[in-house]
Amino acid sequence: MSDLKDEKTVGLAAERKYKPVRRIVTGEDSQGRSMIVTDGPTPNVTITSFASVAQVPWATGLAAAPGDDPAPAGHSFGFHSEGGSLLRIADFPPDEEIDTARLAEFLAKNEVLGERPGRHFWFHKTHSLDYAIVLEGEIFAMMDNGETLMRAGDVLIQRATSHSWSNRSGKPCRMAFVLLALPDGES
Structure with missing residues (x-):
């Protein structure tokens, strides 16, 4: 699994809003009754060098941190979790605010650039099944051929294909991703 390298975590959160x-998070008490175990801000926050923010509320599989909290502050995650799932909430700034050189370095270091260059700076390809849900704002889901505008409530099923996210709205877009690593040959 590749780590999201060259990224800064919670300490920088105060620098960028x-x-x-x-x-x-739920659990059970000593008698086996359900209860709320924790209720507060997601501790795992990544402020990227290229202008986006990603928060991972939960993870299962190989990427999960050991212990009671699989997504603690400072834990580094790749694009998915082998043998499990990753829940990521990502805030995409407008395209004009992205540091495209740093984003290109990030995608290259994480080996997700895909087999051919894309037509937009966010193009990448991961070997995962992703459920992408727009929570706030709007964003274009771009494929090698074609694109579609997604708005709050829209869901894209990304099946290990080359894709990109283009925020042309001038306002931030918040998305939820459920990322599932795929065994070889599946999509």
């Missing part, structure tokens, strides 16, 4: 994701 973002809306924390409230994370509520």
Whole structure:
């Protein structure tokens, strides 16, 4: 698994404004009755060098941190979690605010650039099934051939294909991603 390298975590959160994701985790008490175990801001926050923010409320599989909290502050995640799932809330700034040189370095270091160059700076390809849900704002889902505008409530099923996200709205877009690593040959 590749780590999201050259990224800074929670300590930089104060430097760039973002809306924390409230994370509520359930569990059981000593008698086996359900209860709320924690309720507060998602501790795992990544402020990228290229202008986006990603918060990981939960993870399962090989990328999960050991212990009671699989997504603690400072834990580094790749694009997915082998043998499990990753829940990521990502804030995409407008395209004009992205540091495209740093984004290109990030995608190259994480080996997700795909087999051919894309027509937009966010083009990448991961070997995962992704459920991408727009929570706030709007964004274009771009494929090698074609694109579609997504708005709050829209869901894209990304099946290990080359794709990009283009925010042309002039305002931030918040998306939820459920990322599932795929065994070889599946999509």
